[in-house]
Amino acid sequence: EVRLEAPLEAMDAQLSAKALAELIARIEEARAGQLSLYGLLALLEDVQPAADLLERAQKRRDEGLGVNGAQRAALDAEEMVGQATKEVKKMLADDLARALRVEGITSRERTRALGFIEAQLQAASKDTSQTAAARRDRLKEKRCELETCPTVAESTDVKRLEKVLSQRQAEFAGVAEIYEAWMVGKTKFKSNDQLQGTKRRYEELKKLVSEAQSTLEAALHRRRPIEDLNPEPGPGIGSGGAWSTVGSTRPK
Numbered sequence: 001e002v003r004l005e006a007p008l009e010a011m012d013a014q015l016s017a018k019a020l021a022e023l024i025a026r027i028e029e030a031r032a033g034q035l036s037l038y039g040l041l042a043l044l045e046d047v048q049p050a051a052d053l054l055e056r057a058q059k060r061r062d063e064g065l066g067v068n069g070a071q072r073a074a075l076d077a078e079e080m081v082g083q084a085t086k087e088v089k090k091m092l093a094d095d096l097a098r099a100l101r102v103e104g105i106t107s108r109e110r111t112r113a114l115g116f117i118e119a120q121l122q123a124a125s126k127d128t129s130q131t132a133a134a135r136r137d138r139l140k141e142k143r144c145e146l147e148t149c150p151t152v153a154e155s156t157d158v159k160r161l162e163k164v165l166s167q168r169q170a171e172f173a174g175v176a177e178i179y180e181a182w183m184v185g186k187t188k189f190k191s192n193d194q195l196q197g198t199k200r201r202y203e204e205l206k207k208l209v210s211e212a213q214s215t216l217e218a219a220l221h222r223r224r225p226i227e228d229l230n231p232e233p234g235p236g237i238g239s240g241g242a243w244s245t246v247g248s249t250r251p252k
Helices: 006-014 017-031 037-062 069-076 078-103 107-124 130-148 156-183 192-221
Strands: none
C-alpha cells in the first residue's frame, strides 16, 4: 500500500486521475484558442496543484517508491503537466495583449487579471536581480494598462445565464429563509407534510443554484463567440468608446 504524509495525501486525493484528465482537456482547449482570458486565468490557478503533484510523483519514482493513482496519472502526462504552467502563462500573456489591443476585456477579466498581476508582483518583490526588476517593470506597465482600459460587455450567453442564476438565487433565498429558521427553532410548520415539502423544495433549489453557478462559470471560461467580439459597451464605455471601431473578425 502506498502511504504519503497526511497533508500531501489529502491534497493528492483532491487531484484524482479523473480531475487530472479534465485539467489536461482544458489545457488542450487553451492550446486550441477556445478559452477566454477568464478561463486562462482560472486554468493557471488549477495547473499549479497538478504541477506540485507531478513533482511529488517524480521524487517518489526517483527514490524507487510506489505512487498512488493520482501520481501515476500525473506521471503518465508528465510532459504536458510539467510544461503546463509555463505554457499557460505564455498563452495568457499573448491573449491579454491582443485583448487590450483588439477584442476588449470584460470587467470580470480585468478584476481577475489585476489580481494575478498583484500576486506576481508580490512574488517578485524580494528578488533584487536586474532580471526581476525588469519583470516588475513590465508587470507594473501591464497593471496600468488594465487599470485604465475600458471594459466590454459579457457575451449574450453569459448575460442570459446571469439572469438564470439571479432568478434561482432569489427563489432559493425565499425558501431558505423559512427552512433555516425552522432548523434553529425560530419557526414551526403546521404539518409534517408542509415541512417535508419545504425541505424538498429547499434541496431542489439548492441544487438548481449550484448547477446554474457551474453553467455560468463554464460559459465564462469559453472564448466569446465571434458575434460578441464587438458587443455593446460595458461599464466605463459610452457609445463610440474605445472598441467601437474594431471590426468583428477575429485576429488570426
